[in-house]
Amino acid sequence: MNIMLFHSIYGLRPAVRAAADRLRAAGHEVWTPDLFEGRTFETVEEGMAYNQQTGKEELLKRAVLAAAPYSDRGLVYAGFSLGAATAQTLALGDNNARGLLLLHGTSDIAANATVDDLPVQLHVAEPDPFETDDWLSAWYLQMRRAGADVEVYRYAGAGHLYTDPDLPDYDEEAAEATWAVALGFLESL
Secondary structure: OEEEEEOEOOEOOHHHHHHHHHHHHOOOEEEOOOOOOOOOOOOHHHHHHHHHHHOHHHHHHHHHHHHHHHHHHOEEEEEEOHHHHHHHHHHHOOOOOOEEEEEOOOOOOOOOOOOOOOEEEEEEEEOOOOOOHHHHHHHHHHHHHHOOEEEEEEEEOOOOOOOOOOOOOOOHHHHHHHHHHHHHHHHHO
C-alpha cells in the first residue's frame, strides 16, 4: 500500500518517523511530508502559533503538493491529529484514494463531499478534548452520508496523542492496540 502520513501540530517528530518505519516493516511504501519545513515544537501552543502564522491555505497547499506526484498510485492518506485533519481533506478530494487512516483527529466535511465506499478508520482517545463525543457523532454521520465506510475505535483513559512515546499523553497499551488494528485495516485494502 502507498501511504501519505502527515505529522501533528508538533511537526515531523521522531514518533512520526517511527510510525512510518513500522508501516514500512509491514510492507508499505510511506511518505512523511514535512509541512512545517523542518520546524518542530515542544508544546501544542507553539505548534498552533506556527500553524496560524503560516495559514491553513498554505499548509494545505504544501500537503497537496507533497501528495500530488503519488496520487495516481492510489494513496492511503493517514495522519496524527492535525495531520489526520489534513489527510481527511486530501482523501475526500482525491478520486484515487484507497483509504483513510485517522489517528487522534478529524476535520470538517464539506456538505457536497462524496466518496465511493472509501474505507476510513479513526482511532481516538475517550474522552478527547479535541474530539468531543458530540463532534464525533456528527462527524461519523457526515462521513457516512458522504459515502465512506467508517470504523471508529475509542481508547478509554488515553491522552490525545497517545501513540507518541515522547509526549505525556503516551499510553503504550492503547498505542499497541491501535497499531494492531490499523495494520490489519491497511492489509485489508
